[in-house]
Amino acid sequence: MPDLHDTAGERLRADNQRYTTGRRAIVDALAAAEGPLTMQELLDACDGLAQSSAYRNLTVLERNGVVRRLSALDEFTRYELAEAFSEHHHHLVCGTCGRIEDFVMPPSLEASLEAGLDSVAAAHGFGDVTHELDLVGTCGRCSASNTAPPGALSWPGSRRPVR
């Protein structure tokens, strides 16, 4: 895999954009994370970056295939590096505490899934499909304790995890 920053910079330059300190900080934060980050987590990791700049930078990074925006998983929008810079993976979401982990499927299963999906898509007249697969369950920590562990995410307002 080519160097993350080199490639990201190239892609932005091709779009007449600069690979600035703030943008590099975002990419670094995403690369260091173990799963997709929320805006708040990202801001915490990129000290001094204004929220509006973060949103604008993420838009640019997404447009150029450096970052991927996930609107699902839970009620927060999350961001992760695009697949060009990370292994093809899926998400494991704890419906109790909100923890999110990445995982990869056994290659044989991934392959048969892809083959099956391609034919299903074709049958519906859809072409060029990509898939998104997530799991929702209860993580070990939460199933051990009846209640969510201390420090667990509490869902803001009346909102609850959706999937």
Add this chain to the structure above:
Amino acid sequence: MPDLHDTAGERLRADNQRYTTGRRAIVDALAAAEGPLTMQELLDACDGLAQSSAYRNLTVLERNGVVRRLSALDEFTRYELAEAFSEHHHHLVCGTCGRIEDFVMPPSLEASLEAGLDSVAAAHGFGDVTHELDLVGTCGRCSASNTAPPGALSWPGSRRPVR
């Protein structure tokens, strides 16, 4: 499959809620739809229902397992009947026009996927998982015409389909 309204009514009563006209209208609209509906589509289908009531009713219906809320697919939250009242299915999203269709996978593939996912989840200490699988591609209509067909969804603001 037991009668939709009877069962829905039972579930609400068990939660000390009433199965009112407005709630029945929501369930009818979702049952008649060919795919998950947005709030706007739902309001259009339920004449006279206040938006705040719709949100509140959907919350109740979701809490009692009648409705499922989807926060992904595109940038709009969508609602569909819970799986107890519909076949286990997935979603096919056109990234160009926003069209969303339901589809079911071949049973053998669905079964092997579930088995594989269960073991992956177990390996990560997660139990009791359900999966969510969606496809994003280009529908036949959009791939035929270079541009999105008339009447196609236009993505509001700078937002674009995410998955």
Add this chain to the structure above:
DNA sequence: CTCAGTGCAAAGGATTTGCATGCCG
């Protein structure tokens, strides 16, 4: 010099909540 990038504050849009009233059990 010029144009993209940034921060701050205001604007937007979807969703939630407060409150008074209507209606079912």
Add this chain to the structure above:
DNA sequence: CGGCATGCAAATCCTTTGCACTGAG
């Protein structure tokens, strides 16, 4: 009667935009 349900309006929360200023090429 008592409590859930509903409408309307106000409040929130996340995200986007307007604008003036800074900075890199």
